[in-house]
Amino acid sequence: MKNASNVRLSLRKLLIATMAVGPLAVLPAPVWAAVPAAQEFSATSGTASYTRSGTNVGTITASDKSVLVWNGTNFNIAAGDTINFTLPTGGAVLNKIGYATTGALGTATNVSIDGTLFSTGKVFVLANGDITIGGTASITTNGGLYLSTLEETSDFSFATVGSLNLSGASRGSITIGAGAAPSISGNLEATAGTIVSNQASVSGDVVYRSVTAAAGLDLSATGALAAGGNLSVTTNAGAITATNQVTVGQQVTGNQTATISTGTGGVNVTLDNATNNFEILSITAPGTTADVTVREANIVTLGASTIGRDLFVTATGTAGTVGINTSGTIAIGRDASFVTTTANSGVSIGNNSTIAGSLSGSTASSSFAFSAVGPVTIGTVNGLNGITTGAATNNRSSISVTASGGALTVNQPLVTAGNNTSGGGVTLTGGSITTAGAGTITQTAAVGSTTTMNATTGSISIGAAVTADRVNVRTAGGSITQTAAITTATSGNTNTPVANVFNAGAGAITLTQANALAAGSTLQLTGSTASVTNTNGLWLGTSNVTGAATVNITGAGQGFQIGAGLGTAGQVVTIGGILTVTTNGGAITDQDYGRQTITGGLNLTTGGGAVTLDAANALGALAPVVQFGSVAVNSGAGAINVIETSTLNLGAITTTGGLTARSTTGGIVDSGVINVGVAG
Incomplete structure (x- = not known):
């Protein structure tokens, strides 16, 4: 709604006014923010009426899918003002600002919401100009607040199905959380050429779409972004970052998903605030120069994702859980590292994922499992050499790497540990298996555990030292050879032989x-x-x-x-x-x-x-x-x-x-x- 200007009378101005009107004149009171005294919109579809209670509360009663074309800046809601929308159950209303009643673009007009907006249905705001949700805003909707600055040439889509086309040219930007974090109860959806997401607390889903080519988006530029439900972020080849904390799904029962996409263009996704809290995270960042960095304060499940180049994931984890796991296929264009830092909180990557480059990782005394389709190479990634699972406490800190149908190459160390009563095993499976260079395998205090190598189609070549409790090396007919020694720790006895197995089928x-x-x-x-x-x-x-x-x-x-x-x-x-x-x-x-x-x-x-x-x-x-x-x-x-x-x-x-x-x-x-x- 339109904001009346605050009038501040300084002592100097007061004296000048007194002299101008004489000593007996009565000075006007300051003019504070107020909602429009009368209806300042035209309903071009559906029906709507407006009433005002006092100077700061306005109520709009509208039919479902009604379209309201506002005069000038009268839609603005100032701090201290309240606008209520009364809509049918499941209904929606479209507010157009900077448009003519004919549907054509009018005078470019900015929109600001700094006060209270309440609605019994969905509220759409379509502006021919910028939209700003201020830090003092308090918004409650039954269905969500939908903001757009993309030009709509027709109201047909909204009048028939209650949604916007979101396909026109951008006529402005959208800023969320100017100065402080607005409180938004319900869903929030914003579509614009550029989006400035400073900070916000939203109880429902959050959707951001930035359509200007190469326009970056910082999800939490000045403060935290809390999406109580799902989070969906899309740019047009613009980098996506998060300077401050981003949390997803903390107010909705069940696992919620953060879906992040840069479209095309090979730009980075950097969500590396240590206090982030995602539940399920799916990322699409294609292009041979696109790197993705994720930090998680708890546990994170990686959904279906496409990473153009490198993927770095670090999670604090929670004891007794898998700190990093997958619920969908991850396609990694080059290298990947996965790290958990809490004891007994492991890594489990599967779901037919692929990796074109090198793999590294670490856990703090827990298991590390990686299963991919195609070749896998254990190497140095992001300064981390190979895979290590730390010293075990009361668990098996094992390593398992599978290259289904492809070559498995170990060029950097695999280090795991037992706890002297239950060991930490190493299991390698691939079409062929090669250890070389610094690709040693070391099991310490690994009582009862085994280093297992299983080549399903080719040979096994041991070119780096293996230190284990026992070994089990198998091929489906390929040869087993070595250029580095194998050392095992556990002896058998007459009653309980301890076997070191080398099975090459028909191979040598x-x-x-x-x-x-x-x-x-x-x-x-x-x-x-x-x-x-x-x-x-x-x-x-x-x-x-x-x-x-x-x-x-x-x-x-x-x-x-x-x-x-x-x-x-x-x-x-x-x-x-x-x-x-x-x-x-x-x-x-x-x-x-x-x-x-x-x-x-x-x-x-x-x-x-x-x-x-x-x-x-x-x-x-x-x-x-x-x-x-x-x-x-x-x-x-x-x-x-x-x-x-x-x-x-x-x-x-x-x-x-x-x-x-x-x-x-x-x-x-x-x-x-x-x-x-x-x-x-």
Whole structure:
């Protein structure tokens, strides 16, 4: 409504007025803000009437979808004034300012709302000029306040469906929260060439549309923006920022969504105030130069999003929750980092997301999970190297990365920790898997956990050190190779073998670095051929190698055992070619349970350690079937005791410690030179 000017009479002006009219004149009282005394609009569609109560309250009673064309600045609502709209249930009214009654543009006129606006229905304000919602405004609507400065050439859309076309040229800007934060009960929607969002508190949904090309929008330029319901922000290739706090959905039951879109143009979205509080956040920022930065004070769910270049998300999180997760697909044009800072509040990114560049992240003693379609590379992003989950307290701080159908490459460290009672595992899944350079894998205090690598179509290449409680490395037929060592922590025992698994299907296994699989742990091999070097002594458990297998135990006095497990849990060993085992003075033995079929024969060298292969002599129904093929042994001073279920074929035998050979069901033959000498 039109604001009458405040009149302030200074002492000087008072004296001048007194002298002008004489000593007996009565001076006029100051003229304060007031609503129009009479109706200052024309209803060009529908019907409407106006009444005034006192000088500061006006009431407009209008039919649904009525269109009111206002005279001059008479729609303005000054501080201290109140305008009430009485509309039918679910009704709406359109107020046009700066328009002629013919529908054509009139004189450009600005609109300001600094007082109280109350409505039983939706209120639309269409201005041929700027619109300002001041800090003293108090607005309550049943349905929302809709502001627009886009030219409307016809009232047909509003008169028929109660909405605006929002397709014309912009005739002004919209400013929300001039000086302070207005109080708005209900929804707020603003559409203009440019929008200045200083600060506001809105109980319902907030919608901002800025249509001028490259016009940026700061959602909280001078103070907080609180959208009690959903938040929707769209620009025309304009950057979107938030200098101060933005909160979404805090006054409405259920999860509310913040939808942010820059249209096109490769501009940034920067929502990096540490006190932001989103519920579900969906961002569209296309273009190869578009970066998105998000900070969250609590937990955030990322909805369907398209990020042109880099995505950086940091959430404080809440203990016992997933601090950052997804409810829709995220397409990341280059790099991404995800960080939570509260203990036991993790990261879980999925929903068939994609990432074209590198991934990094961290949690404070919680899990980190990332699952994408296509390739994934663990690298350095936003100054963060690889993925770390901190020291666990009472939980498993695990890492899981999946590159479904694509290559998974680890170029920076993966670091996770258990708590000495429950471990933190690492699980990597991809078409192929490569660790290289600084891409080490480290599990600390990770009791009972496993580093798992699963290549679904290709090979696995371990080019950076792996330190874990145990490992499980599998391909669907691709090779398993290494140029860096693997170290595991947990040893097994007779009752509970701890397995390190390498399963290449029909592929070859080549692990010939200075590995340190834990002494007494079980080695399980599946592949066309296998070659393993290890510092510590090992047990050969469930294995199926169609060709030759070679095991080299380099630690002094460390032994090797064929077979693992007790009773019905005895593990079956099948080697189609020759099993070659070399120790550095350590003994070679076999377990009394589980079939041992080594078709190509044994070639054993101990450097002085004894060789005792007597499982075939075990008593009872669980005694295993043992078939070695030919047995060649060079034990130095170590004694040799070999028992086979079927015919025992002795190949080249060299020992000074004595030879005992036996077959439980067949004979004994020799196919090599047997040299049983006396030391010295």
